[in-house]
Amino acid sequence: MTSWVNQVFCEDALTGLARIPDGSVDLILTDPPYNLGKDYGNASDQQTVDAYLAWTEQWIDAALPKLKANGSLYIFLTWRFSPEIFVMLKKRMTMMNEIIWDRRVPSMGGSVRSYSSVHDTIGFFVNRKDYYFDLDAVRIPYDAATKKARSRSIFIGAKWLEVGYNPKDLWSVSRLHREHPERADHPTQKPLEIIERMIKASCPPGGVVLDPFMGSGTTALAAQRCERNFVGFELNPDYCAIIESRLAAPKLEPTRKAAKRKSAATAVATEEQA
Template identity: 80%
Template sequence: MSTWLDQVFCEDALAGLHRIPDGSIDLILTDPPYNLGKDYGNASDQQPVDDFLAWTEQWVDAALPKLKENGSLYVFTTWRSAPEIFVMLKRRMTMINEIIWDRRVPSMGGTVRSFTSVHDTIGFFVRRKDYYFNLDAVRIPYDAETKKARSRSIFVGAKWLEQGYNPKDLWSVSRLHRQHAERVDHPTQKPLEIIERMVKASCPPGGVVLDLFMGSGTTAVAARNTGRHFTGFELNPDYCRILAERLDQLAVEPQEPDPKVRPKRPASPPAAGQQGSDPKARAKGRVRAADPGSDPGFLVTPPAAPARKRATRKPKSKVVAAPTSVDSPE
C-alpha cells in the first residue's frame, strides 16, 4: 500500500516531495502564498520580490517531475506576480488559460488612488497536447427559460443545450465570508466550488491530485468529494489540524444507491378532507406559496373564483369537503 496516497504531510513541500514518485500525479492544483504580507504563521508570504520569484521557480522545478506526461497544473496567483510566474512556467509547459476568479467583492470602501482589485488570477498549464480534460463534467446547465428560447428545430438534440455551457475563463464565485458554513480559520481559503471544477475537468476519476500548499485542505476535500485521490503538504501545524478535521467529517461517505433495488413509491397525498388539518402543514404551505421557486414539487394555486348564486333552483343538500389551504403536489 502506498505511504503517500491520500496523505497530507505537515512539512515543507520542498523537503517532502521526495516521498512522491515521479510521473505519478495527474493534476497539480495549488494555491501558494502571493507574497502580499499575509500571516500564515511563518514568513513565506513576506519575502523580497526577487527571493519570492526564485522560490516559486524552485518549487515548480521540484514538482513538475511528479506530473504525468498528460497531466496539468493550476496555480493561483495575483495580478502583481502573474506576469513573471506565467512567463517562467511557459518556458516549461504550454499555457492553456488565464482564468480570472471574480470574488464578488461588494462595492463599498476600498482604495481611492486606484481601481479596487476584486479578482485572483489562475494559470492553467499542460505538459503536452493530449492532456486530460473533461469539459462535460463541469458544464453549467441552462435554465428553463433559455432552453425554451432555443426550442426551434435547429436546436433539437443539441448536446450543449442539454448538458449546459462551457464555464469560460471568467469565474464569478463569491469569496467565503466569515459567516459562510464552509469557512474555517484560514485567511485565504478558496471556495470548494472552484477547486472541484478544476479537479473534475483536469483529473480523471481515480486519479491523483497534488497540492504543495494545502492550507485549509480544500483540494483534499474536493478530491475526496469527486472520487479522486490526493496528496500534499502544509507547513503550518494549525492548518494541518484544520484540514484533518475537515477530512474526518468526510470519513463516513454516503452509500451509492443500488440500481437493482427499486425505490419505494412516494406516499399518496392526503385526501381532500384531510388536507389543511395539520397546522405545521398549513404553515409550510404558506411558505411555499410565498416562494414557489424554493420547492419545485409544489405549485401555487390561484384563489378560487366566488361561486355564482342560482336564482331559481334550490341546490340539494350534500356534504362538501372544506377547501384546503395547502398546495397540492405535482
C-alpha cells in the same frame, strides 16, 4: 495504494516532494503564498520580490516532474506576480487559459489612488496536447428560458442544449465570508465550487491531485468529494489540524448547490408521499 496517497504531510513542500515518485500525479492544483504579507504563522508570505520569485521557481521545478505526461496544473496568483510566474511556467509547459476569479467583493472601501482589486488570477497549464480534460463534467446547464428560446426545429436533439455550455474564463464565485458554512480559520481559503470544477475537469476518476500548499485543505476535501485521491503539504501544524478535521467530516460541508438540490428533492418526495 501507496503510502503517500491520501496524505497531507505537515512539512515543507520542498522537502516533502521527494516522497512522491516522478510521473505519478494527474493534476497539480495549488494556491501558494502571494507574497502580500498575509499571516500564515510563518514568514512564507513576507519575502523580498527577488527571493519570492526564486523560491517560486524552486518549488515549480521540484513539483513539475511529479506530473504524468498528460497532466495539468492550476495555480492561483495575484496580478502583482502572475506575469513573472506565467513566464516561468511557459518555459516548461503550455498555457491553456488565464482564468479570472471574480470574488464578488462589494463596491466599498479600497484605494483612492487606483482601481479596487477584486479578482484573483489562475493559470491553467498542460504538459502536452493529449492532456486529460473532461468538459462534460463541468458544463453549466442552460436555464429553462434559454432552452425555450432554442425550441425551434434546428435545435432539436442538440447535445449542447441538453448538457450545458462550456464555463468561460471568468468565474464569478463569491469569496468565503466569515459566516459561510465552508469557512475555516484560514485567511485565504478558496471556495470548494472552484476547486471541484478544476478537479472534475482535469483529473480522471481515481486519479491523484497534488497540492504543495494545502492551507485549510480545500484541495484535499474537494478531491475526496469528487472521488479522487490527493497528496499535499502544509507547514503550519494548526492548519494541518484543520485539514484533518475537515477530511473527517466531509458530509458536513455540502456545497450550496448540492444542499439546494437535496432540499428540493426532499420537498418533492414529501409532496409525493402526501
